[in-house]
Amino acid sequence: MIDIRWDAELDCTGLLCPLPVYRTSQAIARLEAGQVLRIECTDPGSLADFPAFARQRGHALLAAQDQGGRQVFLIRKEAA
Amino acid sequence: MGVTTALPGRTNARRRRTGSPLGPDPERRRYGGVRELIAGLRNPTPLVRLNRVAGGVDAYLKLEWMNPFGSIKDRTAHYLLEGLRRRGELDGRELVEATSGNTGIALAALAALEGIPLTVTIPSGVPQEKLVLLRMLGATVMATPDDLCPVDNPRDGAIALARAIADSPAHRGRYAMPNQYASPDNVRAHYETTGPEIWEQTEGRVRTFVAGYGTCGTITGVGRFLKERDPGIRVVAVEPQRGHRLPGLKNLEEAKAPAILDRSVIDDVVRVDDEPAYAMARRLFREEALIVGPSTGAIAHAIAGLEPEGAGLVVGISPDSGHQYASFYASLVEQEGAVP
Numbered sequence: 274m275i276d277i278r279w280d281a282e283l284d285c286t287g288l289l290c291p292l293p294v295y296r297t298s299q300a301i302a303r304l305e306a307g308q309v310l311r312i313e314c315t316d317p318g319s320l321a322d323f324p325a326f327a328r329q330r331g332h333a334l335l336a337a338q339d340q341g342g343r344q345v346f347l348i349r350k351e352a353a
Numbered sequence: 354m355g356v357t358t359a360l361p362g363r364t365n366a367r368r369r370r371t372g373s374p375l376g377p378d379p380e381r382r383r384y385g386g387v388r389e390l391i392a393g394l395r396n397p398t399p400l401v402r403l404n405r406v407a408g409g410v411d412a413y414l415k416l417e418w419m420n421p422f423g424s425i426k427d428r429t430a431h432y433l434l435e436g437l438r439r440r441g442e443l444d445g446r447e448l449v450e451a452t453s454g455n456t457g458i459a460l461a462a463l464a465a466l467e468g469i470p471l472t473v474t475i476p477s478g479v480p481q482e483k484l485v486l487l488r489m490l491g492a493t494v495m496a497t498p499d500d501l502c503p504v505d506n507p508r509d510g511a512i513a514l515a516r517a518i519a520d521s522p523a524h525r526g527r528y529a530m531p532n533q534y535a536s537p538d539n540v541r542a543h544y545e546t547t548g549p550e551i552w553e554q555t556e557g558r559v560r561t562f563v564a565g566y567g568t569c570g571t572i573t574g575v576g577r578f579l580k581e582r583d584p585g586i587r588v589v590a591v592e593p594q595r596g597h598r599l600p601g602l603k604n605l606e607e608a609k610a611p612a613i614l615d616r617s618v619i620d621d622v623v624r625v626d627d628e629p630a631y632a633m634a635r636r637l638f639r640e641e642a643l644i645v646g647p648s649t650g651a652i653a654h655a656i657a658g659l660e661p662e663g664a665g666l667v668v669g670i671s672p673d674s675g676h677q678y679a680s681f682y683a684s685l686v687e688q689e690g691a692v693p
Contacts, residue, residue: 290513291513291514295497
């Protein structure tokens with residue numbers, strides 16, 4: 274996970290679900306296809322939400338990690 | 354003396370000196386501010402008889418769109434804000450609320466009067482006119498896609514988003530959420546105003562009351578008031594089908610039943626499909642000259658299906674007008690074909 278480079282970051286710490294997914298959706302809209310977004314969250318619900326979100330929107334969830342109460346996700350925007 | 358442009362304070366000072374203030378006078382329909390136009394027992398919304406479309410049923414629609422911000426939600430928004438203020442939950446906070454449009458518009462108008470910032474989360478499919486009105490009134494609008502809450506119920510994404518904004522630790526209690534789906538103030542608005550108005554306006558002769566499932570504030574508040582007056586009054590709830598396109602109404606199988614819903618005051622639930630509701634909306638426009646929103650079509654369709662003898666005097670709610678559904682109705686008009 275450390276080896277993957279990202280193009281933009283989104284701090285969703287202290288935000289409850291579904292705000293992280295909402296913010297991510299907006300942030301991804303601003304990226305080019307192929308770019309990677311790193312999202313940091315503190316709501317454990319995100320561990321279920323982000324895989325579902327990526328699947329539904331057709332983006333690639335490159336990594337999902339839970340590190341001591343902080344969840345980090347890397348999502349690559351795929352071409353529409 | 355010619356026209357002067359005095360500052361408000363100076364104008365008031367002159368009025369005091371001359372002793373002839375032009376204060377509010379509701380009898381002359383002169384008001385000190387738009388808020389005074391919100392319906393109540395002394396200023397009820399009209400009951401208008403359905404003379405052509407009700408199929409022999411003796412029915413009246415209560416035109417809630419005669420409220421100043423355009424819908425039945427003016428009452429709700431007024432009571433929600435008063436409730437927050439009374440409980441000290443409004444002090445210095447911003448507002449956030451989930452709404453399909455009308456509550457947002459009414460809240461935005463009242464918040465604008467008081468200089469309180471408002472964020473509204475809305476589900477997808479809300480007509481463009483409502484979005485524009487919200488923005489014109491200065492609200493921040495967050496459109497909620499149906500797949501926002503992939504794990505929970507997708508149709509309730511807007512509610513979940515508003516809840517998250519209100520409760521997120523990162524926002525440190527900056528937001529107050531009126532929460533029309535759970536607030537007893539929503540029910541109280543209709544128990545104290547809409548219900549008593551219907552009782553007065555029908556001189557106690559209403560036998561059947563018809564309203565839609567939405568936040569359930571109307572059906573619960575009015576139903577409770579009327580049942581207390583006369584337990585024999587029949588309360589009919591109108592419910593759209595799953596996957597419906599009837600803004601403001603809810604199918605309680607696919608959406609969570611609002612906490613304020615009191616099923617004990619409801620005698621019957623009538624399921625209405627989209628197409629007959631739209632067809633009835635069209636008839637209301639063309640045969641009764643009532644420019645109503647689609648939910649009124651659903652309610653009037655349910656009324657026309659009642660058995661006239663058993664129903665007695667019927668009052669149905671017309672929650673909003675058709676003016677804010679031009680883009681929504683455009684597809685109905687297009688189906689009828691081009692102008693020759």
